[in-house]
Amino acid sequence: MKVIRAKAMGMCFGVRDALAMMRALPNPQEVTVYGELVHNPEILNEIAQRGMTMLSETQRVLPLSKAVVITAHGVSLQEKRQLAQRAEQVYDTTCPLVQRVHQQALALQNSGYFIIVIGKPSHVEVKGLIGDLQAYTVVETLADVQSYSHQLLGVVSQTTTPPDLAQAIVQAIRDHNPAAQVKYIDTICKPTRDRQVALTELFKQVDAMVVVGGAHSNNTRQLTERCRRCQLPCLQVQNEQELPKEWFFPYQVVGVTAGTSTLDSTIDKVCQTLEGKVETKRFF
Numbered sequence: 001m002k003v004i005r006a007k008a009m010g011m012c013f014g015v016r017d018a019l020a021m022m023r024a025l026p027n028p029q030e031v032t033v034y035g036e037l038v039h040n041p042e043i044l045n046e047i048a049q050r051g052m053t054m055l056s057e058t059q060r061v062l063p064l065s066k067a068v069v070i071t072a073h074g075v076s077l078q079e080k081r082q083l084a085q086r087a088e089q090v091y092d093t094t095c096p097l098v099q100r101v102h103q104q105a106l107a108l109q110n111s112g113y114f115i116i117v118i119g120k121p122s123h124v125e126v127k128g129l130i131g132d133l134q135a136y137t138v139v140e141t142l143a144d145v146q147s148y149s150h151q152l153l154g155v156v157s158q159t160t161t162p163p164d165l166a167q168a169i170v171q172a173i174r175d176h177n178p179a180a181q182v183k184y185i186d187t188i189c190k191p192t193r194d195r196q197v198a199l200t201e202l203f204k205q206v207d208a209m210v211v212v213g214g215a216h217s218n219n220t221r222q223l224t225e226r227c228r229r230c231q232l233p234c235l236q237v238q239n240e241q242e243l244p245k246e247w248f249f250p251y252q253v254v255g256v257t258a259g260t261s262t263l264d265s266t267i268d269k270v271c272q273t274l275e276g277k278v279e280t281k282r283f284f
């Protein structure tokens with residue numbers, strides 16, 4: 001089987017920096033990670049091995065430990081203040097591109113705009129963003145778009161939103177609100193955009209795709225959905241152990257891409273397994 005790797009894939013600088021900071025922290029037993037540092041099971045396992053406490057994303061409560069780590073997805077300013085009051089030390093690994101979304105949304109709000117966030121309402125990045133806003137709504141799909149009772153509509157998006165979805169939603173907002181002034185600030189991060197473009201470039205060269213990434217990773221899921229929308233056979237796996245050999249029988253050329261929290265070593269093992277260079281239990 002021939003394997004073609006996407007030109008841009010895998011771990012982004014935001015996740016890499018968060019991981020580097022986490023690995024350098026002294027006294028890990030005294031550290032609580034405020035949510036999943038990244039949506040990658042191998043990294044989450046590493047955090048547990050180091051003795052850190054990690055809160056689940058659905059049950060984030062103010063920690064009692066000496067130090068707390070804010071994840072790359074960020075939190076609201078209000079939440080950050082509460083964490084600073086509770087812990088002696090706050091390590092903030094919020095990605096600068098997430099911080100930029102907060103800054104842009106607040107600037108729009110301060111200019112009198114009603115904020116429309118394109119994104120997944122339950123995602124921690126979106127929760128952190130709307131935590132600082134007073135008048136806002138979150139739009140996940142085209143069907144969520146409405147006619148709003150505001151003249152000024154400011155639109156930002158979750159960093160991992162597929163660019164074509166964001167464009168379609170912005171157009172729908174304009175169509176539903178012809179009298180409003182709609183200001184869209186493109187806050188999709190470059191690594192997400194690059195991975196989506198690189199995936200599209202692969203479509204004409206491959207028979208099927210493998211997307212490597214955490215089951216809870218939003219941008220990994222978006223890559224998978226893009227393949228499915230283009231009706232390309234696609235398998236999403238967390239690692240090489242999840243590759244079922246029988247699935248690949250019909251395919252000669254398989255493309256590989258990966259979400260922004262996937263380790264290079266995991267991508268390498270998936271590619272090597274597909275190429276028959278290493279054996280895994282399920283694949284041979």
Ligand code: SF4
Pocket residue numbers: 012013014015072095096097098159160189190191192219260
């Ligand atoms: S996916 Fe984008 S916004 Fe999120 S951590 Fe990576 S670079 Fe930052």
